[in-house]
Amino acid sequence: GAGVSQSPSNKVTEKGKDVELRCDPISGHTALYWYRQRLGQGLEFLIYFQGNSAPDKSGLPSDRFSAERTGESVSTLTIQRTQQEDSAVYLCASRRTDSEQFFGPGTRLTVL
Amino acid sequence: AQSVTQLDSQVPVFEEAPVELRCNYSSSVSVYLFWYVQYPNQGLQLLLKYLSGSTLVKGINGFEAEFNKSQTSFHLRKPSVHISDTAEYFCAASGNTGKLIFGQGTTLQVKP
Numbered sequence: 001g002a003g004v005s006q007s008p009s010n011k012v013t014e015k016g017k018d019v020e021l022r023c024d025p026i027s028g029h030t031a032l033y034w035y036r037q038r039l040g041q042g043l044e045f046l047i048y049f050q051g052n053s054a055p056d057k058s059g060l061p062s063d064r065f066s067a068e069r070t071g072e073s074v075s076t077l078t079i080q081r082t083q084q085e086d087s088a089v090y091l092c093a094s095r096r097t098d099s100e101q102f103f104g105p106g107t108r109l110t111v112l
Numbered sequence: 113a114q115s116v117t118q119l120d121s122q123v124p125v126f127e128e129a130p131v132e133l134r135c136n137y138s139s140s141v142s143v144y145l146f147w148y149v150q151y152p153n154q155g156l157q158l159l160l161k162y163l164s165g166s167t168l169v170k171g172i173n174g175f176e177a178e179f180n181k182s183q184t185s186f187h188l189r190k191p192s193v194h195i196s197d198t199a200e201y202f203c204a205a206s207g208n209t210g211k212l213i214f215g216q217g218t219t220l221q222v223k224p
Binding site: 031033035041042043044045048050056091093095100101103104105106 | 146155156157158161202204209210211212213214215216217
């Protein structure tokens with residue numbers, strides 16, 4: 001595809017359940033980023049993948065959050081034992097070296 | 113550590129009036145600066161970016177921003193706004209990794 005895609009677009013889950021969010025970056029983009037946007041707030045950096053290097057996990061808010069990326073392709077963000085404060089729009093972005101980031105449409109997560 | 117501050121959470125303005133959205137950053141290392149726009153129910157779109165060179169950067173939709181190193185600012189301006197400019201605007205900074213640190217956002221509300 002031409003842009004970054006994310007799935008699902010919307011996810012409603014019950015507190016305590018695990019969720020998995022998917023990001024398909026633009027082909028050829030070596031870097032991939034996850035951000036979170038809670039209602040009425042700015043975007044928070046979560047995690048960053050660059051090629052085969054160890055990911056920068058410095059933005060993950062707790063050990064319930066984890067992410068994986070296989071090579072330079074798909075990434076999944078997993079949230080275990082979801083809490084209501086996890087409700088947010090989760091955004092993925094990718095970029096080539098020395099280019100700007102291109103953002104996906106996001107996944108809106110609602111934890112009841 | 114980098115931080116980005118958007119000084120105004122909301123900016124109401126009449127159509128065809130000029131507008132300035134303020135952004136200050138703090139960083140002890142090289143910094144790249146961005147403005148993103150988020151229209152209602154849409155994803156993030158890059159308005160403009162400063163990487164190096166001329167401190168006056170022109171973007172899409174008639175917006176421009178000026179990088180001021182001595183004041184650590186990157187204010188966004190438009191000489192005449194339109195109703196369709198109503199949106200949330202985010203200032204962001206990054207270093208060499210591309211990891212974006214966002215401000216809290218400014219809601220621009222253009223009134224007829």
